[in-house]
Amino acid sequence: MTGVETRSVSRDSLFLLANIRVEQGEETHRVRVRNLSDGGMMGEGNLRVKRGNRLQIELRNIGIVAGSVAWVQDNRFGIAFDDEIDSQSARAGNPEAHDDAAVVQRSWQHKAPNAPNPLQLRKV
Template sequence: MNEGENRQVPRDSLFLMADLRLEGLDGQYRIKVRNLSSGGMMGEGMVRVARGSIVEVNIRNIGWVAGSVAWVQENRFGVAFSQDIDPKLARAPLSVSEEAPRQHLHNHRLHPAGGPLRKV
């Protein structure tokens, strides 16, 4: 697919955190997902990737998705997925087990008594 064709794919602008693995390197890198479509995504982070690098991205509610780096510009990069995904799944609410630790931490840090949040 050339660049002109790629621009016709609908994108969903969002902000998610995800984990990225690079082929040939150990470990994972925390990145920001800035937009997401069925065929790819734009990521941002302090990880050095090169065009053509093989990667896997762990996207919320979707899991690990394989792809390759299509472009790089400073700390942002595009990933073309090997197989299409349903990007709407990434916007779905987290499951109770994923949300519970964050909610628990939130209540104790901001409201030691565990009281309800007040609407402002």
């Protein structure tokens, strides 16, 4: 990993726990969430995953979110969610205390761009 910031979506550092299940597996693993954004998270724990593994993540006040492992380094890993979440909800201590009047503007900047049209590519 380099010191160059390549993210287009803001994220917040925090400390909370999540339950993760690797698809096709039955065991649930408890991991620490080190940072969380609407489009993904960084987790830390004794969970052996590889890039591309499909996961189901249970986050407080949000529920189960599907995603895939984007990177792995030692006991930390990045997860890209399939769909955006309201990451502020996970920070709320009590789900009933969540202010429904506060509307969260979601950013779709983390989505990958459409694949280029092969007919428009220039050969080098």
